[in-house]
Amino acid sequence: MDVSKIGGLNMKKYLTLENGDVFVGTACGDLGGEINGELVFTTSMTGYQETLTDPSYQNQIITFTYPLIGNYGISLGTNQSNKVEAAAVVVKEMTEQAFHYQSVISLDAYLKQSKIPAISGIDTRQLTKIIRQYGTMKASLTNFPVDKKKSASDHQASIIKMASLSASSDKKIDHVVLVDFGVKANIVKSLQRKEIDVTVVTPESTYEDIAKLHPTGILLSNGPGDPTAYSDFLPVIKKLQEAFPIFGICLGHQLLALANGAKTYKMTFGHRGINHPVKNLENGDIFITSQNHGYAVDADSIKETPLKVTALEVNDKTVEGLRYPGRPIFSVQYHPEAAPGPHDAAKLFDHFIDLMHATEEVH
Numbered sequence: 321m322d323v324s325k326i327g328g329l330n331m332k333k334y335l336t337l338e339n340g341d342v343f344v345g346t347a348c349g350d351l352g353g354e355i356n357g358e359l360v361f362t363t364s365m366t367g368y369q370e371t372l373t374d375p376s377y378q379n380q381i382i383t384f385t386y387p388l389i390g391n392y393g394i395s396l397g398t399n400q401s402n403k404v405e406a407a408a409v410v411v412k413e414m415t416e417q418a419f420h421y422q423s424v425i426s427l428d429a430y431l432k433q434s435k436i437p438a439i440s441g442i443d444t445r446q447l448t449k450i451i452r453q454y455g456t457m458k459a460s461l462t463n464f465p466v467d468k469k470k471s472a473s474d475h476q477a478s479i480i481k482m483a484s485l486s487a488s489s490d491k492k493i494d495h496v497v498l499v500d501f502g503v504k505a506n507i508v509k510s511l512q513r514k515e516i517d518v519t520v521v522t523p524e525s526t527y528e529d530i531a532k533l534h535p536t537g538i539l540l541s542n543g544p545g546d547p548t549a550y551s552d553f554l555p556v557i558k559k560l561q562e563a564f565p566i567f568g569i570c571l572g573h574q575l576l577a578l579a580n581g582a583k584t585y586k587m588t589f590g591h592r593g594i595n596h597p598v599k600n601l602e603n604g605d606i607f608i609t610s611q612n613h614g615y616a617v618d619a620d621s622i623k624e625t626p627l628k629v630t631a632l633e634v635n636d637k638t639v640e641g642l643r644y645p646g647r648p649i650f651s652v653q654y655h656p657e658a659a660p661g662p663h664d665a666a667k668l669f670d671h672f673i674d675l676m677h678a679t680e681e682v683h
């Protein structure tokens with residue numbers, strides 16, 4: 321059955337952009353749902369389930385440039401958090417029936433269950449060209465045409481309670497304290513696969529809260545929104561970097577930069593996709609990465625800090641990697657854990673382990 325039809329009628333949905341453009345499509349997902357958010361696009365051909373459940377996408381309306389979304393349904397164990405985090409979904413075509421042996425429910429049914437509105441029948445390539453020209457902008461998804469632009473609510477850091485997660489094996493040697501700004505499940509899983517104990521703490525934690533857990537290393541997670549909104553945690557990072565190995569991923573990378581006096585800026589339309597080439601400036605290697613960010617570290621501002629730029633995005637020269645020379649501290653703007661994307665960067669978890677082992681325990 322065509323899920324967008326009620327009583328034989330297509331339910332229209334309106335996507336109204338901040339610049340005044342309006343796209344009319346067919347309602348899917350939560351049919352009655354209306355939402356404001358930041359309109360972004362991703363070029364990933366696969367991994368829609370991971371994308372939609374990634375907390376870094378909170379308050380964002382995600383446009384998929386790939387024309388057919390939902391074809392392999394929704395499977396157990398793939399979510400990156402326990403719910404759909406994106407505010408809404410824009411697609412050219414939403415597959416009505418999923419075909420995959422692991423699929424337990426269709427994407428459309430999952431969005432309905434999760435009360436997430438979606439719109440299909442949109443020329444997502446045209447929409448993406450507009451976002452590329454004007455930059456990421458606010459938009460609303462409504463059931464009737466709107467003449468007034470509504471503003472999206474500001475990003476909020478998610479507050480998740482402290483949890484202790486144990487690795488499966490007895491021979492646990494490392495204990496990573498993961499500061500959770502909106503962590504993707506696969507970052508935790510990537511550490512656990514390496515037999516590492518992980519304790520997840522909230523960004524309200526103090527240096528003392530973290531130090532008394534006796535970590536072998538600290539992981540600063542990914543997360544939604546503007547990194548400058550997390551200024552309360554920067555002094556904690558400054559103290560942590562005196563004592564522990566640190567690995568920052570995406571938002572965590574931006575926060576490491578800010579804590580050391582660098583600046584971040586909002587990109588025009590960000591990097592969201594699974595084929596971003598990155599060049600390692602230290603050995604010349606180029607590898608393909610999965611990315612999802614709308615802010616970036618200002619390369620010039622790094623010159624005023626003790627940090628060193630270790631990697632750049634090949635197309636637009638965005639800062640993709642940093643390290644603190646002489647200390648076991650590094651960060652990347654891309655996602656080394658990304659499950660639907662390339663695995664070229666997965667070895668960074670081993671690099672983190674090597675740094676932790678090379679460091680004398682200070683606590």
Ligand SMILES: NC(=O)CC[C@H](N)C(=O)O
Pocket residue numbers: 376541542543544545546547569570571572612613614615616
């Ligand atoms: N994936 C992330 O951690 C994103 C970081 C930040 N919210 C940005 O958009 O740049």
